[in-house]
Amino acid sequence: VVLLFKSDPDDTRGWTAELARRLPGVEVRTWPDVGDPADIEFCVGWAFPPGSLRGFPNLKGLQSLGAGVDHVFRDPDLPEALPIARIVDPYMTEDMTQWVMLNVLRFHKQDPDYRRLQAEGRWDELPPPSWRDRRVGVMGLGELGGHALERLRYFGYKLAGWSRTKKRIDRVETFAGEEGLRPFLARTDILVVLLPLTPETEDLLNRERLSRLPKGAFVINAGRGRLLVDEDLIAMLDSGHLGGAALDVFRQEPLAADHAFWKHPKVVITPHVSALTRAETAVPQIVENYRRALAGEPLLHPVDRRRRY
Ligand code: NAP
Ligand code: GLV
Numbered sequence: 001v002v003l004l005f006k007s008d009p010d011d012t013r014g015w016t017a018e019l020a021r022r023l024p025g026v027e028v029r030t031w032p033d034v035g036d037p038a039d040i041e042f043c044v045g046w047a048f049p050p051g052s053l054r055g056f057p058n059l060k061g062l063q064s065l066g067a068g069v070d071h072v073f074r075d076p077d078l079p080e081a082l083p084i085a086r087i088v089d090p091y092m093t094e095d096m097t098q099w100v101m102l103n104v105l106r107f108h109k110q111d112p113d114y115r116r117l118q119a120e121g122r123w124d125e126l127p128p129p130s131w132r133d134r135r136v137g138v139m140g141l142g143e144l145g146g147h148a149l150e151r152l153r154y155f156g157y158k159l160a161g162w163s164r165t166k167k168r169i170d171r172v173e174t175f176a177g178e179e180g181l182r183p184f185l186a187r188t189d190i191l192v193v194l195l196p197l198t199p200e201t202e203d204l205l206n207r208e209r210l211s212r213l214p215k216g217a218f219v220i221n222a223g224r225g226r227l228l229v230d231e232d233l234i235a236m237l238d239s240g241h242l243g244g245a246a247l248d249v250f251r252q253e254p255l256a257a258d259h260a261f262w263k264h265p266k267v268v269i270t271p272h273v274s275a276l277t278r279a280e281t282a283v284p285q286i287v288e289n290y291r292r293a294l295a296g297e298p299l300l301h302p303v304d305r306r307r308r309y
Helices: 009-022 090-108 111-119 143-155 177-186 230-238 279-295
Strands: 002-005 028-030 042-045 061-064 135-139 158-163 173-176 190-193 217-221 242-247 267-269
Touching: 002 009, 009 028, 009 279, 042 279, 061 279, 090 111, 090 143, 090 190, 090 217, 090 242, 090 279, 135 143, 135 177, 143 158, 158 177, 173 177, 230 242
Parallel strands: 002 028, 002 042, 042 061, 135 158, 135 190, 158 173, 190 217, 217 242, 242 267
Antiparallel strands: none
16 A cells, blocks of 8 residues: 655645556555555655654655655654655756746846836846856756756856765866855855755855855755745845845745745745646656565665765
8 A cells, every 4th residue: 555645635636646547456545544554565745744654564665755855854753764765857857947047047137127127117228247257056966956057058157066075067167065165155146056955954055155155146046945044145135245036945835924035125936836746757756666665676766864865
């Protein structure tokens, strides 16, 4: 029996149908209708309620419904040896890259300034930035960051990337670890954040680090909200040190109605939709992982519990 958990009940139906269609003969149950906990062999979901996985004595694998797995490690009772997999889906990767392009181009082409001028009915020409000189930096050089950089290359920007371990990427200046962070930030006009949330990356972008970006820099975050300290970002935007921010992820989701980001003139918000997981493209790898988990084979796109991503 496969157990599916999703916080949005409307969304569950499509997933249950797709899983059932591709797993003939396997029963797919939907939380909270667990039935006998001993029946559950494989769990698929997003943010299972803490403690719940420990209650399934025959559980052989956990499939995150997203690329990120910080939601999995929020459970202090996560069974120790449980194999965990995350989604790596070319459809989703392309989706993220397009969201990143939207926002890099928004800031590079001064769109927020031209929208303000339009609102004032002003035909003013701003000094045009050169794409040859524009320095774009991507934090996180994994599935998503690596793909975004590949596409950003087409625009002719000066590219850099930062990761935990040093990478070699054609025509990209690469930096790694704590010692690479300062020089990476100092040369970055448009910062794209595609990092996972781990104990090492939480609150990484605080006032001190944001102040390393050049004056007028832009921040684009689709990694996780907790990578960024909200008050520090707002202070840097208000002081004029930062030119703008595009945010898809937040410390608390949904974003509280009274949060300062909503009405901030320099902040553009999307509600965690930059790269949604789709049943149609993600279920084949989940089905394969179900088979592998039951056979005791290594899962596709496994999560390293030590690194937490
Ligand atoms: P990934 O393939 O695991 O890549 C993660 C990258 O981050 C790797 O390059 C890794 O470095 C780097 N990294 C991790 N910890 C680091 C640290 N302490 N210092 C420096 N670099 C570090 O992950 P992915 O598939 O690209 O996804 C990244 C994240 O995007 C997910 O975890 C999730 O939070 C977010 N996401 C958001 C959405 C959305 O809709 N907003 C959708 C999908 C994913 P190494 O290469 O050295 O290991
Ligand atoms: C979405 O945020 C994901 O991690 O897939």
